Amino acid sequence: MPGRFITPKTLRITGLLPAILCVLAVMSGCNTENSHELGAFDGQQAFAEVEALVQFSPRDAGTSEGWKAAKHIFQRLETFGVEVDMDTFTDMTPDGEKTMINVVATIPGKTKEWIILGSHFDTMPGIDGFQGANDSGSSTGILLELARMISDSKMVPEIGILFAFFDGEEGIAEYIPGDGLHGSRHMAKQLLETGDHKKIRAMILLDMVGDKDLKFTIPYNSSRDLVQETLNAAHAVGYRDHFTLSRVIITDDHVPFLDIGIPAIDLIDFKFGSEPGLNDHWHTEADNLQNISEESLQITGEVTLQILKQIAFNQNAD
Numbered sequence: 001m002p003g004r005f006i007t008p009k010t011l012r013i014t015g016l017l018p019a020i021l022c023v024l025a026v027m028s029g030c031n032t033e034n035s036h037e038l039g040a041f042d043g044q045q046a047f048a049e050v051e052a053l054v055q056f057s058p059r060d061a062g063t064s065e066g067w068k069a070a071k072h073i074f075q076r077l078e079t080f081g082v083e084v085d086m087d088t089f090t091d092m093t094p095d096g097e098k099t100m101i102n103v104v105a106t107i108p109g110k111t112k113e114w115i116i117l118g119s120h121f122d123t124m125p126g127i128d129g130f131q132g133a134n135d136s137g138s139s140t141g142i143l144l145e146l147a148r149m150i151s152d153s154k155m156v157p158e159i160g161i162l163f164a165f166f167d168g169e170e171g172i173a174e175y176i177p178g179d180g181l182h183g184s185r186h187m188a189k190q191l192l193e194t195g196d197h198k199k200i201r202a203m204i205l206l207d208m209v210g211d212k213d214l215k216f217t218i219p220y221n222s223s224r225d226l227v228q229e230t231l232n233a234a235h236a237v238g239y240r241d242h243f244t245l246s247r248v249i250i251t252d253d254h255v256p257f258l259d260i261g262i263p264a265i266d267l268i269d270f271k272f273g274s275e276p277g278l279n280d281h282w283h284t285e286a287d288n289l290q291n292i293s294e295e296s297l298q299i300t301g302e303v304t305l306q307i308l309k310q311i312a313f314n315q316n317a318d
C-alpha cells in the first residue's frame with residue numbers, strides 16, 4: 001500500500017490489541033463465539049465418506065440399496081450432531097411410480113435466510129458393477145464432510161445452511177418431462193407451496209467433482225452473481241485455474257430452483273474420462289474409486305467452503 005508508513009511500534013500495538021480485547025471479553029463474561037474457527041477442509045475424510053457410501057452400489061432410486069444409502073447418509077449426519085430429516089415421497093417415472101427419499105440436514109443461522117448446498121446420491125440405473133464414485137459419490141462425500149466440520153466448529157452462520165441430498169436425479173429416458181431430478185423438483189415444489197422459496201438466498205449444486213483431472217465447466221444456466229462468487233472463492237483459495245465457464249446448458253438438480261426464482265449454480269466437471277477432455281467414464285463401470293482422487297475432493301471442498309464463508313458466514317476473502 002504506497003504512501004503508508006507503519007512504525008514497528010504501531011505494528012506491535014496492532015498485534016497486541018486483539019489479545020487485550022479477548023482478555024476483556026473473558027473478564028466481562030461475554031460470549032466467545034468469535035473464537036471458534038471453521039478450520040480446514042479435509043479431502044481425506046471426504047474420500048473416506050465416498051468409500052463408505054459406495055458400499056451401497058448401485059443405489060438406484062426406489063431400490064433397497066438406494067434406501068440403505070439414504071439411511072447411511074442420515075446416520076452419518078446424526079453422528080455429526082446435525083439436525084437431519086428423511087423426506088420420503090412418491091413420484092411418477094417412465095418406469096411407473098417410485099418411492100424416493102431426500103435426506104435434508106440443517107445448520108440454522110442468525111437470520112431467517114438459508115443457502116442450499118445440494119448433491120444427489122442415487123446412481124444411474126442399468127449399468128453392471130456401477131459404483132458411481134464420481135456421479136454421485138464425490139459430491140455426497142464433500143457435503144458430508146462440510147456438514148461435519150461446520151457442526152464441529154460450533155460456529156453459527158449468518159445465513160443457515162441446508163444440506164440437501166437428493167434422490168432420483170438420474171433420468172432413465174433422456175430427461176423427458178417428469179423423468180429425473182425427482183428429489184430436487186420435490187424440494188422446489190415444497191418451497192414454493194410454503195412460500196419458503198423467498199427465504200433461500202442461493203442454491204449451490206455439486207455434481208461429478210472427483211475426477212483426477214478436475215476442470216469445472218460451469219454451465220450457462222447458472223446465476224451470474226453466483227458464478228462471480230464462485231470465481232472469487234476459487235481465486236481466494238488458489239484454484240481459479242480449475243474453473244471455466246461453459247456455453248452449454250446442463251439439466252441438473254439446480255434447474256428446479258432456478259425455475260422458482262432462486263439463484264442457483266451447478267459446480268460440475270462434465271468431462272470425466274480416461275484422458276483430459278474425454279467423458280468416457282461417465283455412466284460406465286469406470287466410474288469407480290480408482291478414477292477419482294482425494295486431491296480433487298480437497299480442491300472442490302476448499303472452494304465450496306470458501307463460497308460458504310463468503311455467503312453464509314460473511315467472511316469475505318482478503
Ligand SMILES: [Zn+2]
Pocket residue numbers: 124135170283
Ligand atoms: Zn449421472
